[in-house]
Amino acid sequence: MKLKKVHGLSIKVLLYLLTFTFTGFQQTYPQANIAGTAWESESKNAKKPNMVFLISEDNSKHHMDLFDPNGVPTPHIRTMAEEGLTFIHAFSNSPVCSVARSTLITGTLATRTAMHLHRKIEIAPMPDGLEMFPAYLRKAGYHTTNNAKKDYNAVEGEGVWDESSSRATWKNRKAVDQPFFHKETFMESHESRLHFDRDLMREYQPADEPDSVWLPPYYPDTPTFRFTVAYHRDKIREIDEWVGNVLKELEKDGLLEDTFVFYFGDHGGVLPGSKGYLYETGLHVPLVVRVPENWQHLVQVPQGTEVKGFVSFVDFAPTVLNLAGIPVPDQMDGMPFLGQGIDVRELESRDEAVGYADRFDEKYEMVRSIRKGKWKYIRSFQPFYPDALHNNYRYKMLAFAEWRDMFYDHGLDESQQRFFQSKPVEMLFDLEKDPYELNNLAPVASHQQDLSKMRGMINQKLLESHDLGFLPESVLVTEAIGNPVLFGNRFHHQLDKLITINTWACMPFQEAFEKLSQILESGNSLEIYWALTVASTFGEEAKPLTAKISPLQSAPDNMVKLRAIEFMGIIEQASPYDRLVDLINTAENPVEVLLALNTLVYFRDHSSYEFVLAPDLINPETTNDEVLRRLAYLKGEW
Known part of the structure; x- marks a missing residue:
């Protein structure tokens, strides 16, 4: 906005003349100078x-x-x-x-x-x-x-x-x-x-x-x-x-x-x-x-x-x-x-800019991103979940619902159906050439140095920020919510190990096999939870881990049990339905119920398993708003 003029003089010039006159006045009257300085200082502070x-x-x-x-x-x-x-x-x-x-x-x-x-x-x-x-x-x-x-x-x-x-x-x-x-x-x-x-x-x-x-x-x-x-x-x-x-x-x-x-x-x-x-x-x-x-x-x-x-x-x-x-x-x-x-x-x-996405209403998934100049890196920690995993609110939009219907009717091209499919663990995009993130460069041999650099950057950010997304929400609300920052500070060493475990998903399965086996045998609950999740990202490649994972479907820790059931369902060794229903009916924590319902919806909508929903699926004492939304969807009432 331009400075206005008064009788041909700009405001800037008038201010200069007033300052010059006032300065001369102060030099002639020192007491006025002291008062003026005090007033000016007070004005600047106010x-x-x-x-x-x-x-x-x-x-x-x-x-x-x-x-x-x-x-x-x-x-x-x-x-x-x-x-x-x-x-x-x-x-x-x-x-x-x-x-x-x-x-x-x-x-x-x-x-x-x-x-x-x-x-x-x-x-x-x-x-x-x-x-x-x-x-x-x-x-x-x-x-x-x-x-x-x-x-x-x-x-x-x-x-x-x-x-x-x-x-x-x-x-x-x-x-x-x-x-x-x-x-x-x-x-x-x-x-x-x-x-x-x-x-x-x-x-x-x-x-x-x-x-x-x-x-x-x-x-x-x-x-x-x-x-x-x-x-x-x-x-x-x-x-x-x-x-x-x-x-x-x-x-x-x-x-x-x-x-x-x-x-x-x-x-x-x-x-x-x-x-x-x-x-x-x-x-x-x-x-x-x-x-x-x-x-x-x-x-x-x-x-x-x-x-x-x-x-x-x-x-x-x-x-x-x-x-x-x-x-x-x-x-x-x-x-x-x-x-x-x-x-x-x-x-x-x-x-640089970092991004994070976790639970959206009743839908769970953990994803992190980082931009570095033109490069964009997206890391999915449960890539078997498609972006399209159901959320009631989202599918109230006619375009959203039509998009899904067209996918089921095989009416989409390759870029249009990506939303409904499982994702790569890592995605790398050159946004100058690919602003809509259609061409994933992570598998491209000539971009492995770029990929490694971005992976290292995001891992460092996750550790520095004591990222609490590595806690299942049921653990977060029972153990960390009282003072999350203090918990995160104490969590640093454990988090470092969890990040390392998740990085194994970025290597060939043959290189990850022994590492995952060791954690499944001797890790603590959180380490086993993430080792199971990483195993699921490999899908059928990870079948050699079945002997170690199958017994964990009866583990005392419900989150370990859930991920073991999920793995066995993904590699199609056993229908997950009965075990998921049992977990949902016996869990005393509504957040554990919600997490299990997320897996149930995933299998119902994105696998070949056929389920007949039990009328008494849920214990009414373990519900919350998100659980009720999941149940409404499963019953066709949303």
């Missing part, structure tokens, strides 16, 4: 920038033309970019709401703090000595408001918000000059808005003709998919209008040029195969920060700049605190990317 988070639900960067040539025009967000910064490499660390938002509000990796499971069965405490970042702003004099979504997997604590409701606004602060932090969420782009019926498809005319929209190559080209994409594009237009309205309100209140405005998506997109998955469409978010005229000195790059350095949600809390001049707590895992002390060259050199 004045702080306002900050606003505008968060749209469920949209990746791929849907806006500011970031992608196939995207929708977003003129208000584009104007923000011209008056600020566009971050072309911004990432949610998780592809689903509660985990992503927990990362945002705490500045911590959710896998380190036990906030990584969506939805929470047991809520995690905040790490000792750490508060959600608005609490630090509030202590520094900020008015903090949230309108209105929270969705955290952690105990919020006192003193985070002055107001959190659907009516919360910066307008209710105590004084007109009180700085504020305001967070607002746009809900109309949420996944649920695509849970429409066929009537809407007949009655609603999207702005874009469905026949004209661009479809990613992994979608079948059907009227349902085309309408769904066109309908979602209208939601992107609504996001842009909402952003424009908030900016107008700030300007009307005379606050725009004192306010950093962050616009971003809360994780990747809502279209099938994006939300919930660690592909770029699930993690790569739009991020634009409008830089206010009165605080440009806190940002050392010109307006209109495209920032190529990588930033992710774990960095947002430290950034806000840094802009406010508040020290960043040591317990936060991220790094500021704006404010005092940020070297532009160092920021532009940042080229």
